[in-house]
Amino acid sequence: MTQFEELQQAIIDGKAPVSKALTEKMLKEGIRPGEFFPKAIIPAMDEVGRRMRECEFFIPEVLIAARAARASSDILRPLLVGDEAISSAGTVVCGTVKGDLHDIGKNIVAMMLESAGFKIVDLGVDVSAEKVVDAVRQNQANLVAMSALLTTTMVNMKSVVEALSAAGLRDKVKIMVGGAPVTDAWAHSIGADGYGKDAPAAVELARQLSVA
Amino acid sequence: MSNQQTFRIVLRPVQTELTAPAGSALRDLLFAQGVEFPCGGQGRCRGCRVHVLEGQASVNEAQRERLSAEEIAQGWRLACQCALEDDLVIELRQWDAAILVDETPFAFEPRPGLGVAVDLGTTTLVAQLLDLRTGHVLAVRTALNSQARFGADVMSRVQFAVPKDGAQQLCHLIRQQIGSLIEQLVFAAQVPEGEITDVVVVGNTVMHHLFCGLDVEPLSRYPFESKQLGLQTFRAGDLGWKLSGRAQVRFLPCLGGFVGSDILAGILATRLREREGLNGLVDLGTNGEIVIGNRQRLLCASTAAGPAFEGARISMGMRASTGAMSEVTVDDHSIHCRVLGNVAPQGLCGSGLVDAVAAGLELGLIQPSGRFTGGAGAWELAAPVVLTQSDIRELQLAKGAIAAGIRILLDRFGASAGDLKKLYLAGAFGNYINRASAQRIGLISFPAEKVEAAGNTALLGAKLALFCPEGEDGSFAHLRQQTEHVALNADQDFQDTFVEEMAFPNMRARAWELDAGETPEPNTQSLEPRI
Numbered sequence: 001m002t003q004f005e006e007l008q009q010a011i012i013d014g015k016a017p018v019s020k021a022l023t024e025k026m027l028k029e030g031i032r033p034g035e036f037f038p039k040a041i042i043p044a045m046d047e048v049g050r051r052m053r054e055c056e057f058f059i060p061e062v063l064i065a066a067r068a069a070r071a072s073s074d075i076l077r078p079l080l081v082g083d084e085a086i087s088s089a090g091t092v093v094c095g096t097v098k099g100d101l102h103d104i105g106k107n108i109v110a111m112m113l114e115s116a117g118f119k120i121v122d123l124g125v126d127v128s129a130e131k132v133v134d135a136v137r138q139n140q141a142n143l144v145a146m147s148a149l150l151t152t153t154m155v156n157m158k159s160v161v162e163a164l165s166a167a168g169l170r171d172k173v174k175i176m177v178g179g180a181p182v183t184d185a186w187a188h189s190i191g192a193d194g195y196g197k198d199a200p201a202a203v204e205l206a207r208q209l210s211v212a
Numbered sequence: 213m214s215n216q217q218t219f220r221i222v223l224r225p226v227q228t229e230l231t232a233p234a235g236s237a238l239r240d241l242l243f244a245q246g247v248e249f250p251c252g253g254q255g256r257c258r259g260c261r262v263h264v265l266e267g268q269a270s271v272n273e274a275q276r277e278r279l280s281a282e283e284i285a286q287g288w289r290l291a292c293q294c295a296l297e298d299d300l301v302i303e304l305r306q307w308d309a310a311i312l313v314d315e316t317p318f319a320f321e322p323r324p325g326l327g328v329a330v331d332l333g334t335t336t337l338v339a340q341l342l343d344l345r346t347g348h349v350l351a352v353r354t355a356l357n358s359q360a361r362f363g364a365d366v367m368s369r370v371q372f373a374v375p376k377d378g379a380q381q382l383c384h385l386i387r388q389q390i391g392s393l394i395e396q397l398v399f400a401a402q403v404p405e406g407e408i409t410d411v412v413v414v415g416n417t418v419m420h421h422l423f424c425g426l427d428v429e430p431l432s433r434y435p436f437e438s439k440q441l442g443l444q445t446f447r448a449g450d451l452g453w454k455l456s457g458r459a460q461v462r463f464l465p466c467l468g469g470f471v472g473s474d475i476l477a478g479i480l481a482t483r484l485r486e487r488e489g490l491n492g493l494v495d496l497g498t499n500g501e502i503v504i505g506n507r508q509r510l511l512c513a514s515t516a517a518g519p520a521f522e523g524a525r526i527s528m529g530m531r532a533s534t535g536a537m538s539e540v541t542v543d544d545h546s547i548h549c550r551v552l553g554n555v556a557p558q559g560l561c562g563s564g565l566v567d568a569v570a571a572g573l574e575l576g577l578i579q580p581s582g583r584f585t586g587g588a589g590a591w592e593l594a595a596p597v598v599l600t601q602s603d604i605r606e607l608q609l610a611k612g613a614i615a616a617g618i619r620i621l622l623d624r625f626g627a628s629a630g631d632l633k634k635l636y637l638a639g640a641f642g643n644y645i646n647r648a649s650a651q652r653i654g655l656i657s658f659p660a661e662k663v664e665a666a667g668n669t670a671l672l673g674a675k676l677a678l679f680c681p682e683g684e685d686g687s688f689a690h691l692r693q694q695t696e697h698v699a700l701n702a703d704q705d706f707q708d709t710f711v712e713e714m715a716f717p718n719m720r721a722r723a724w725e726l727d728a729g730e731t732p733e734p735n736t737q738s739l740e741p742r743i
Contacts (some may be wrong), residue, residue, distance in 0.1 A: 001270070024473030055583075055601040055602060055605065056583060056587065056590075058581065058582055058605055058714065060581070060709060060711050060712070060714050060715055061581065063711055098431075098433070099432070099434050100434065101434045101701040101702070102701070103707070104710070105709070109279065125434075126434050131688060149370060150367055150432075151367060151371045152367060152370055152371045152374065152432035152433060153432075153433055153434075181256070183256075183277075203519060
């Protein structure tokens with residue numbers, strides 16, 4: 001097993017201390033920080049996504065795997081220089097909509113997007129449309145990801161789309177939505193660009209939208 | 213086709229026959245027959261699916277999204293999406309609900325007159341007529357909540373109520389339905405209606421607000437707090453009820469968030485605040501409510517457990533009625549299933565689901581992570597009933613939410629599961645669930661003998677309240693002051709605890725097992741809540 005494969009396995013198994021130690025050791029041995037993402041972190045989290053989709057992994061396993069990925073990427077990000085520092089995948093502003101506090105799903109999506117190489121601006125829970133607009137401006141984000149778990153708060157996704165249009169930012173960002181009551185039809189009806197059924201689907205969607 | 217054209221519908225297995233004009237919504241016709249619409253008839257779930265045996269019923273986009281091509285070809289339809297266009301023979305997927313009525317004896321001080329106690333549930337209604345002189349129950353009536361066609365759970369009810377005149381419509385419906393239940397009670401018991409002096413209604417916060425005509429908008433969004441939780445008093449005449457004269461109607465106060473007067477009534481019924489040691493009350497439903505406390509202080513919380521305990525969102529889930537597999541036991545490495553009504557199994561109800569997963573864990577077919585051993589996709593319990601991987605996941609979410617809620621409330625007392633003297637399970641599900649199985653899946657983390665099925669504590673509490681004719685300044689207000697509502701969704705530990713509690717316990721790891729039932733008597737001095 002190569003060191004990259006070892007690191008992948010540690011992430012999939014959710015062993016944060018191992019992934020941290022391995023990352024440090026590999027850096028000492030002269031591996032460039034930028035190599036870790038395509039060779040270990042991104043493929044590991046893709047595998048986690050596959051297992052989640054096939055019901056092999058559930059929320060706890062996905063969360064601990066994402067934590068293990070973060071243990072590695074937290075060491076690496078400050079070391080990225082030049083071209084490597086500029087996130088090739090894109091910048092995502094994410095949060096749960098106004099009135100909604102359920103953030104387990106949003107956190108999983110954010111961690112998986114991060115491991116897929118996106119820069120994440122996580123606004124947390126109960127996020128107003130104005131906050132999203134400000135964050136898109138400040139971070140020059142190209143993606144907005146909003147989540148809602150309640151049918152009563154889902155309507156606030158529409159306010160986010162409208163606020164981005166009103167601020168003249170609508171053609172600068174793609175908007176994706178998700179959460180238990182959300183459907184593809186709903187996403188279209190509010191003028192969002194896509195709907196992610198689950199976290200792996202959200203990562204796939206984000207990849208498609210950021211090249212479109 | 214003329215506008216006057218009518219069609220005939222035959223319902224099986226009940227063999228009811230209906231006639232209705234062309235174009236009538238099947239939703240309205242079937243709701244009147246007791247069929248439920250879990251998502252409020254919006255085509256978002258599969259709960260109202262019916263099997264069209266004869267006749268034509270068109271398929272629209274919403275149905276194609278929820279039903280497989282094979283199901284559609286076999287004649288399965290979502291009743292909420294169909295309009296009447298032909299004579300039909302339909303087989304219903306749902307059966308009559310079993311509604312729990314309270315028959316617990318209780319202590320009381322006799323009063324003159326008659327009283328009515330009403331447990332206004334999101335799904336079901338129970339009303340009892342009592343002779344306040346003797347405490348005897350003279351008549352009982354149960355019904356499905358007539359608001360249910362606008363959404364099965366409280367959130368979809370709130371969603372319907374907030375825009376336009378939805379709240380008014382729901383308010384009118386429920387007042388009318390309870391009024392007619394009371395008329396039926398009076399008729400059944402052959403008593404003069406003028407002797408009814410008191411009506412006590414209990415229900416969760418949403419039911420309270422909708423009945424009383426209060427604004428539910430604050431309950432639709434974070435922080436889910438209404439300022440109008442107090443006792444509401446009406447004259448029967450104000451509600452349009454045909455009770456002559458002086459009958460006073462009281463909707464008991466709510467405790468906070470979604471924790472309503474059904475739980476306040478539960479505290480009265482289980483006498484939690486009169487007890488020296490630490491005790492708990494849990495109502496297992498779509499919204500799980502939890503109370504933990506002692507004489508000094510009570511903490512309560514609600515947690516969104518999802519509908520798994522009621523058999524919803526389970527691939528072969530159904531209510532606890534004829535054909536439901538309600539018990540699964542392990543005997544010498546094989547399983548035995550019990551089916552309600554002693555017929556061929558048709559589905560799995562909540563208690564059967566908990567049993568099945570406990571059996572799977574016991575047999576090593578299910579891992580503590582919830583995954584089927586060896587990656588199997590499903591386990592056939594007894595043909596045609598199977599337990600799927602995603603069913604286990606749904607149960608993990610439900611039990612994780614309840615177990616995390618209990619743990620967080622116990623934490624605030626600086627206590628652990630071992631310090632709890634007794635846990636009362638309220639409601640129908642609490643009555644049917646196998647306590648050993650509940651412990652095996654980690655829904656409750658203490659020995660089965662500490663858990664007691666307490667029945668319909670909401671109704672019993674409402675009956676007790678009939679004998680305390682006081683208002684807001686009386687004991688209810690005091691009980692409310694004593695009971696602190698903990699907003700779990702704002703608790704910083706909730707998410708981590710919830711995720712931890714999703715896994716099934718590895719039985720060897722349980723602390724209480726180490727001291728083999730010798731749980732030390734809790735020191736009540738140390739059980740003051742930490743703030």
